[in-house]
Amino acid sequence: NAGVTQTPEFQVLKTGQSMTLQCAQDMNHEYMSWYRQDPGMGLRLIHYSVGAGITDQGEVPNGYNVSRSTTEDFPLRLLSAAPSQTSVYFCASSHGDGSGAQHFGDGTRLSIL
Amino acid sequence: AQKITQTQPGMFVQEKEAVTLDCTYDTSDPSYGLFWYKQPSSGEMIFLIYQGSYDQQNATEGRYSLNFQKARKSANLVISASQLGDSAMYFCAMRGKDTGTASKLTFGTGTRLQVTL
Numbered sequence: 001n002a003g004v005t006q007t008p009e010f011q012v013l014k015t016g017q018s019m020t021l022q023c024a025q026d027m028n029h030e031y032m033s034w035y036r037q038d039p040g041m042g043l044r045l046i047h048y049s050v051g052a053g054i055t056d057q058g059e060v061p062n063g064y065n066v067s068r069s070t071t072e073d074f075p076l077r078l079l080s081a082a083p084s085q086t087s088v089y090f091c092a093s094s095h096g097d098g099s100g101a102q103h104f105g106d107g108t109r110l111s112i113l
Numbered sequence: 114a115q116k117i118t119q120t121q122p123g124m125f126v127q128e129k130e131a132v133t134l135d136c137t138y139d140t141s142d143p144s145y146g147l148f149w150y151k152q153p154s155s156g157e158m159i160f161l162i163y164q165g166s167y168d169q170q171n172a173t174e175g176r177y178s179l180n181f182q183k184a185r186k187s188a189n190l191v192i193s194a195s196q197l198g199d200s201a202m203y204f205c206a207m208r209g210k211d212t213g214t215a216s217k218l219t220f221g222t223g224t225r226l227q228v229t230l
Contacts, residue, residue, distance in 0.1 A: 031216035042117075042204055042220030043158075050216050058217060090158060094216070101148060102208075102218055104158035 002026050006091050006105035013081045013112050021076040021108050023091030029103070030096035032074040033058070034066065036087040037107075043090060049074055050096065081112045115140045117205050119221035126195045127229055133180070134190040134224045136205030145209050147188040148218070149179065152202040161203075164188060195228045202226075 007022045025032065030051050035043035035058075045058030049068040063085060065077040074093075078085060088109050092102040116139040126132035138147065149161040164172045164179045172179045180189040188207075192199055205221045 033216055033218070035218075035220075040222070042206075042222050043218070044220070045217050048216045088156065092158075092218070096216075101160035101163055103160070104150075106157050109156075 004093055004103050004105035006108050010109045017081050019078050023074045024072050025093040029093035032093045034076045035090045038087050083112045086112045115219040117219055117221035119224050121224045123225045125227050131193045134203050136188045138186050138207050142209035148206045149190045150204045197228050200228045
């Protein structure tokens with residue numbers, strides 16, 4: 001019962017570097033989302049997807065790209081890392097009927113130096 | 114736009130006592146869902162309880178219950194018989210039921226609960 005799996009768990013980058021945060025789910029969920037959590041704040045939506053091939057921007061999309069080529073995977077790409085992107089990143093998935101919980105991965109703790 | 118407000122940055126409760134964590138919301142969606150998540154110090158987000166806007170009864174899950182007052186736009190979490198393991202950050206969240214909003218959770222800023230002996 002893997003649920004939502006995020007890799008890596010921790011990462012340190014230098015300013016300007018690029019990287020991809022991986023997210024995979026094995027629950028056949030239609031919806032997947034990426035959030036960031038900054039100290040003392042709730043989670044804010046970066047990008048989301050309602051199905052394979054369909055993505056859209058959330059509240060804080062700048063500096064990030066996503067794609068959804070399969071139902072299972074929803075990677076988040078940082079194009080050119082900036083210190084302001086230091087955060088904890090959570091991936092979540094849920095069924096497409098609007099009911100029930102979003103299931104979260106354990107998070108990726110990202111530091112940009 | 115959806116908005117969640119949690120006005121209690123921190124709360125203390127004695128072990129075995131009940132505690133209520135406040136949550137108010139605002140939305141223009143006619144149909145929506147309300148959620149509570151627990152985030153312990155280890156960082157993971159744990160789903161606790163869900164309330165649909167058209168559900169006739171307040172949701173309950175074990176020691177957790179949701180006091181849903183639709184007219185007042187409030188969805189308070191009640192934890193009965195608090196345990197030391199309940200010490201954590203608690204987030205209230207909501208999403209709509211339409212395709213455009215069902216995939217997006219809007220979170221409050223959270224309430225840190227500390228359970229004492």
